Amino acid sequence: MAYRDSFYQYLMTQRDPDSTDEVAQFANNAQHDQTFPKQEQNYEKLSDYLELNASYLPSMSVFDRAYEMYQEKMSY
Structure with a gap:
């Protein structure tokens, strides 16, 4: 598997x-x-961490958008 x-x-x-x-x-x-x-x-592990620890994140939708961008970048 390629490095990500x-x-x-x-x-x-x-x-x-x-x-x-x-x-x-x-x-x-x-x-x-x-x-x-x-x-x-891993999305789930990151999401769990952020929900419990990231008071600086105004909304989990910001993480969702960033994670989508990450997946697109890592897919090629």
């Missing part, structure tokens, strides 16, 4: 401190989350 970046690795490519885009803001905030599961690729 973790979701966190992908998310870090979306950082932009000047952007008002929700995914960029999510990435900016996740960068400072010391306990973020940085090696994780």
Whole structure:
């Protein structure tokens, strides 16, 4: 199986401190989350973590959108 970046690795490519885009803001905030599961690729495990620990995430729909973007990027 081909190597795939973790979701966190992908998310870090979306950082932009000047952007008002929700995914960029999510990435900016996740960068400072010391306990973020940085090696994780699994949607359910990431979702569980974020629901319990990511007070900086205004809505899980932001994560859903970011995860969709991640899956599209990793599919080729």
